Amino acid sequence: MTKIVTLGNALTDVLTRIESEETLISQSLPKGSMTLVSAERFAELNRFLETHSTEIATGGSAANTALCIAHLAGLMPRQQVEVAFIGKINFDDRYGLNFADTFRHAGVHLHAVPSPNQSSGVCTAFVLPDGERTMATYLGAAASMETEDLTPEMFEGAAIVHLEGYLVQNHDLILRAIRLAHDAGALVSLDMASYNIVEAEHDFFATELLPQTDIVFANEEEAAAWHAGTPLESLESLAAVCRVAVVKVGAQGAWAQRGTQQVFCKAEKVENVIDTTAAGDFFAAGFLHAYAQNDDLARSLHEGSVCASHVIQVMGTAMPEKAWDDVKNMLQV
Numbered sequence: 001m002t003k004i005v006t007l008g009n010a011l012t013d014v015l016t017r018i019e020s021e022e023t024l025i026s027q028s029l030p031k032g033s034m035t036l037v038s039a040e041r042f043a044e045l046n047r048f049l050e051t052h053s054t055e056i057a058t059g060g061s062a063a064n065t066a067l068c069i070a071h072l073a074g075l076m077p078r079q080q081v082e083v084a085f086i087g088k089i090n091f092d093d094r095y096g097l098n099f100a101d102t103f104r105h106a107g108v109h110l111h112a113v114p115s116p117n118q119s120s121g122v123c124t125a126f127v128l129p130d131g132e133r134t135m136a137t138y139l140g141a142a143a144s145m146e147t148e149d150l151t152p153e154m155f156e157g158a159a160i161v162h163l164e165g166y167l168v169q170n171h172d173l174i175l176r177a178i179r180l181a182h183d184a185g186a187l188v189s190l191d192m193a194s195y196n197i198v199e200a201e202h203d204f205f206a207t208e209l210l211p212q213t214d215i216v217f218a219n220e221e222e223a224a225a226w227h228a229g230t231p232l233e234s235l236e237s238l239a240a241v242c243r244v245a246v247v248k249v250g251a252q253g254a255w256a257q258r259g260t261q262q263v264f265c266k267a268e269k270v271e272n273v274i275d276t277t278a279a280g281d282f283f284a285a286g287f288l289h290a291y292a293q294n295d296d297l298a299r300s301l302h303e304g305s306v307c308a309s310h311v312i313q314v315m316g317t318a319m320p321e322k323a324w325d326d327v328k329n330m331l332q333v
Contacts, residue, residue, distance in 0.1 A: 010088060018128060120142075127315070192223075
């Protein structure tokens with residue numbers, strides 16, 4: 001049995017389609033970024049959304065990754081993988097209750113730290129016609145997670161501990177998570193999360209975070225924010241610091257490097273992109289699910305690509321059973 005633990009902000013995604021960037025400009029949101037907002041700003045966004053159609057789904061980067069890994073484990077039961085998620089929610093509001101129910105139903109072990117005094121976190125995602133998303137996140141209870149909330153028992157037995165880059169703003173918390181993961185004998189995986197976070201926290205990434213990271217995921221923008229240059233140059237820069245570096249280059253595919261070994265995987269062809277909200281999260285899930293079992297970069301990239309290609313064809317992260325059947329068929333080839 002292989003165990004993968006993910007740690008991140010426990011959020012509910014509220015998704016709305018928009019027709020143009022003008023909406024983002026009117027809301028002072030940089031296209032393609034993730035912006036943290038206050039309770040007051042969140043209330044303003046809610047008033048704006050009252051005139052728009054929305055969809056609600058369980059969210060949060062590491063949470064999405066955990067749910068996808070659980071689905072993959074169910075599709076391929078011979079490859080036994082146990083999944084756990086660590087996060088903080090309010091069990092007394094509808095978002096927190098829905099979050100917990102979703103994880104129980106999916107078979108993910110939930111290390112949920114209760115936060116009765118704050119509302120559960122919500123991520124408002126604005127989705128353009130080409131599927132690109134821009135997020136405004138009210139962390140709520142998720143932001144109140146402290147170092148003392150993390151215990152060694154949460155990490156016990158883990159082969160990989162996957163962290164979302166949105167935790168970087170709490171240096172003490174993410175460093176304690178890394179320490180507990182390594183104490184448990186696990187590899188540490190990190191998704192860089194957003195280019196603006198990499199820019200703002202570049203020194204911390206360089207001096208403390210990446211030197212303790214075993215596997216790192218970045219898209220083109222995040223990789224460029226880390227090291228200006230071509231995606232391959234950014235990949236090599238990351239691989240010089242981490243055991244395994246992955247740089248995703250959108251519709252072209254993704255590169256991975258371990259030591260001097262470089263592997264490229266073409267992206268799966270997708271005719272109709274609906275929403276890219278969780279593409280990176282599902283890519284990380286597929287990659288880690290494969291990597292934890294066979295340590296093969298080519299297979300890991302392929303599984304990540306297949307998962308990402310299917311989630312971008314739906315709004316949110318709740319893929320229909322037929323989509324999961326397609327994933328299974330493609331991974332069995």
